[in-house]
Amino acid sequence: MIKFSSRMDQLKGSAIRELLALANKPEVLSFAGGMPAPELFPVDKIKAATDAVLEEQGRVALQYTSTDGFQHFREQIAERMGAKNGIKTDASHILVTSGSQQGLDYSARVFCDKGDTIIIESPSYLGALNAFKACEPNFVAIPTDENGMIMEELEKVLATNDKVKMIYVIPDFQNPSGRTWPLERRKQFMDIVNKYEIPVVEDNPYGELRFEGENMPALKSMDTKGLVVFLGTFSKILAPGYRLGWVCADGEILKKYNFMAQAAALQASTEAQLVVSKFIDMFDLDEHVATIKDCYRKRRDVMMETMQKEFPPEAKFTFPNGGLFTWVELPDYINTNEMAKECLAQNVAYVPGDGFFPDAGHNNCIRLNYSCMPEDKIVKGMTILGQVIKANIKK
Amino acid sequence: MIKFSSRMDQLKGSAIRELLALANKPEVLSFAGGMPAPELFPVDKIKAATDAVLEEQGRVALQYTSTDGFQHFREQIAERMGAKNGIKTDASHILVTSGSQQGLDYSARVFCDKGDTIIIESPSYLGALNAFKACEPNFVAIPTDENGMIMEELEKVLATNDKVKMIYVIPDFQNPSGRTWPLERRKQFMDIVNKYEIPVVEDNPYGELRFEGENMPALKSMDTKGLVVFLGTFSKILAPGYRLGWVCADGEILKKYNFMAQAAALQASTEAQLVVSKFIDMFDLDEHVATIKDCYRKRRDVMMETMQKEFPPEAKFTFPNGGLFTWVELPDYINTNEMAKECLAQNVAYVPGDGFFPDAGHNNCIRLNYSCMPEDKIVKGMTILGQVIKANIKK
Numbered sequence: 001m002i003k004f005s006s007r008m009d010q011l012k013g014s015a016i017r018e019l020l021a022l023a024n025k026p027e028v029l030s031f032a033g034g035m036p037a038p039e040l041f042p043v044d045k046i047k048a049a050t051d052a053v054l055e056e057q058g059r060v061a062l063q064y065t066s067t068d069g070f071q072h073f074r075e076q077i078a079e080r081m082g083a084k085n086g087i088k089t090d091a092s093h094i095l096v097t098s099g100s101q102q103g104l105d106y107s108a109r110v111f112c113d114k115g116d117t118i119i120i121e122s123p124s125y126l127g128a129l130n131a132f133k134a135c136e137p138n139f140v141a142i143p144t145d146e147n148g149m150i151m152e153e154l155e156k157v158l159a160t161n162d163k164v165k166m167i168y169v170i171p172d173f174q175n176p177s178g179r180t181w182p183l184e185r186r187k188q189f190m191d192i193v194n195k196y197e198i199p200v201v202e203d204n205p206y207g208e209l210r211f212e213g214e215n216m217p218a219l220k221s222m223d224t225k226g227l228v229v230f231l232g233t234f235s236k237i238l239a240p241g242y243r244l245g246w247v248c249a250d251g252e253i254l255k256k257y258n259f260m261a262q263a264a265a266l267q268a269s270t271e272a273q274l275v276v277s278k279f280i281d282m283f284d285l286d287e288h289v290a291t292i293k294d295c296y297r298k299r300r301d302v303m304m305e306t307m308q309k310e311f312p313p314e315a316k317f318t319f320p321n322g323g324l325f326t327w328v329e330l331p332d333y334i335n336t337n338e339m340a341k342e343c344l345a346q347n348v349a350y351v352p353g354d355g356f357f358p359d360a361g362h363n364n365c366i367r368l369n370y371s372c373m374p375e376d377k378i379v380k381g382m383t384i385l386g387q388v389i390k391a392n393i394k395k
Numbered sequence: 396m397i398k399f400s401s402r403m404d405q406l407k408g409s410a411i412r413e414l415l416a417l418a419n420k421p422e423v424l425s426f427a428g429g430m431p432a433p434e435l436f437p438v439d440k441i442k443a444a445t446d447a448v449l450e451e452q453g454r455v456a457l458q459y460t461s462t463d464g465f466q467h468f469r470e471q472i473a474e475r476m477g478a479k480n481g482i483k484t485d486a487s488h489i490l491v492t493s494g495s496q497q498g499l500d501y502s503a504r505v506f507c508d509k510g511d512t513i514i515i516e517s518p519s520y521l522g523a524l525n526a527f528k529a530c531e532p533n534f535v536a537i538p539t540d541e542n543g544m545i546m547e548e549l550e551k552v553l554a555t556n557d558k559v560k561m562i563y564v565i566p567d568f569q570n571p572s573g574r575t576w577p578l579e580r581r582k583q584f585m586d587i588v589n590k591y592e593i594p595v596v597e598d599n600p601y602g603e604l605r606f607e608g609e610n611m612p613a614l615k616s617m618d619t620k621g622l623v624v625f626l627g628t629f630s631k632i633l634a635p636g637y638r639l640g641w642v643c644a645d646g647e648i649l650k651k652y653n654f655m656a657q658a659a660a661l662q663a664s665t666e667a668q669l670v671v672s673k674f675i676d677m678f679d680l681d682e683h684v685a686t687i688k689d690c691y692r693k694r695r696d697v698m699m700e701t702m703q704k705e706f707p708p709e710a711k712f713t714f715p716n717g718g719l720f721t722w723v724e725l726p727d728y729i730n731t732n733e734m735a736k737e738c739l740a741q742n743v744a745y746v747p748g749d750g751f752f753p754d755a756g757h758n759n760c761i762r763l764n765y766s767c768m769p770e771d772k773i774v775k776g777m778t779i780l781g782q783v784i785k786a787n788i789k790k
Contacts, residue, residue, distance in 0.1 A: 043453030
């Protein structure tokens with residue numbers, strides 16, 4: 001009888017994931033994933049960039065490289081963070097990772113021992129919870145309102161729990177809620193964090209996908225004490241297939257992430273780094289981001305309009321100003337895991353909300369994605385979902 | 396003052412790594428790395444495969460895929476393991492990883508809690524020790540002879556230590572020693588492992604790079620109880636730049652690796668999987684492996700000849716029948732960390748041996764790589780190294 005580590009008790013397949021595997025059929029209208037629209041991938045430009053890389057520096061592309069990543073690529077990333085997130089930084093503060101999920105994994109491993117406390121938003125990204133669980137932490141989920149984490153609740157926890165080693169937040173177009181923290185909330189947060197000096201992991205995969213309103217400065221841009229670790233990714237602004245993300249952090253913290261990366265993976269793909277770097281040099285990434293934003297905004301609009309029309313008044317949902325998701329809360333008596341089966345029977349898929357809470361429960365919520373279904377399918381899917389919800393409402 | 400996890404006390408930068416960073420200059424003859432010869436990378440064929448992938452299935456290549464990897468790619472891997480390692484398996488037993496280093500990281504995390512025992516060979520691959528350290532295990536290093544791990548010593552440990560959760564071995568052209576276990580030793584090992592039912596991680600990056608003699612069957616091919624986890628990689632037979640490796644394991648074990656992979660990284664690069672898969676479909680990977688083996692065998696020969704001629708009789712070294720490395724043992728009073736500085740002053744670099752032992756010490760050893768220097772530079776480098784060693788021999 002083989003013994004596994006105790007962390008493996010935390011990491012389990014979910015019933016819903018197996019259910020959703022069934023959703024991977026062309027006839028299913030899926031609002032479950034968090035995938036970019038594949039029809040907008042700039043395949044021809046990627047091909048031109050790849051050709052250039054393999055012609056000009058093929059042997060470099062196929063060889064090992066350093067753990068932190070290519071200097072020029074890290075310079076491009078640093079420059080982009082300055083332009084998009086108001087973060088003044090440089091290549092020496094960047095570690096390239098194999099996707100942001102790896103950055104999440106490294107974060108918990110750098111800061112947390114078994115039994116330490118990680119503070120998260122309630123709800124929070126299920127992939128992050130899953131990554132962190134491998135370190136067997138205790139989660140404390142801070143209640144949120146329409147402006148994100150409630151700061152009085154955060155301070156209460158920090159004032160009384162001396163096992164907090166890390167705070168994980170997604171201030172921009174949060175996954176799953178779609179909510180964004182306004183400036184005032186960010187300032188309050190940084191005041192509290194500076195007071196308690198707890199490391200913060202700021203996950204920002206969607207920040208560039210703003211449909212309206214002003215860009216908010218990243219927490220990292222307000223970080224005067226070197227406490228914030230910023231996680232960025234090319235998955236949502238270019239393509240997830242390359243698995244390219246990055247960590248931006250200060251001094252000793254970034255050094256630890258580098259040691260962790262060297263132990264866990266050696267480096268991110270050399271070829272992928274050179275191709276994406278060349279793409280940025282040859283083409284206008286901002287132009288591509290504008291194209292996908294335009295498409296996602298329309299899809300968001302269609303989803304919101306259809307939900308307003310087809311959902312019963314008992315269904316509350318967020319209106320995201322960017323990103324990929326909206327969050328639906330139904331009456332407490334509706335179990336969205338059970339309802340998912342009814343929907344799948346009608347070829348509509350979503351992610352039930354309980355996975356976004358460390359202690360499960362919250363069975364009345366749904367995360368919906370609008371980025372990878374065309375508008376007519378969004379109308380059709382939300383109409384069916386509305387009917388299923390209505391049928392579950394008690395009269 | 397930021398607190399890091401206790402595992403970060405184990406993961407540190409090494410002085411020698413900083414020293415070797417200096418070795419990254421064109422004038423340095425470096426025998427330090429473990430890199431394939433870049434001049435042999437099949438860049439044109441890789442480019443043809445990449446063009447085909449981006450033309451035929453560009454949107455698939457740039458999108459997310461499943462955690463375990465593409466079905467067809469896993470079928471190709473399973474087929475190759477049958478042909479090369481005598482392992483009868485299929486796609487359902489394969490998990491694609493971002494390089495074998497990730498497989499090492501997952502291995503310790505799947506099997507080991509803090510304080511558990513990991514059995515290794517003495518010496519063992521320093522990158523594996525580094526990956527495992529992130530789980531804060533105790534290492535027990537089993538003595539080796541010219542045929543690998545000494546089985547009587549292994550059994551002694553297993554009979555008395557009930558905290559052993561994993562045995563890590565490299566039976567083919569071991570890193571760093573270059574040694575290969577003969578068939579009889581493999582059988583003994585599997586008998587012992589079957590008796591104690593301890594999971595085995597069989598790391599096999601170099602098995603296909605045999606210069607002479609008969610291929611040995613993999614431990615995994617003799618595994619009747621589903622105890623062996625086989626780690627393979629494309630880094631040494633094709634190109635490390637893609638970060639593509641794989642785990643082959645049975646039932647419940649592979650399931651745990653999949654959960655771990657989902658938490659830690661989601662998936663390996665979609666694009667890289669499709670490109671390497673297409674390369675295997677379009678071209679003859681065996682032909683490419685034959686080309687690099689031919690080159691490495693000549694380089695091994697030149698290195699051995701020069702060492703025999705130029706090294707003093709006090710220097711003992713292994714004669715590898717494949718792989719990338721030879722291992723040098725010098726008199727106990729020579730500190731190869733110190734001697735590395737003398738060599739670097741003459742533009743010759745190697746890896747001192749102490750990093751290949753969990754408890755350091757063993758300061759009289761050297762690992763030498765012959766795969767990525769041309770023959771004339773091997774002659775020049777080994778001649779200089781011989782002179783430096785001679786100057787350090789006490790008369």
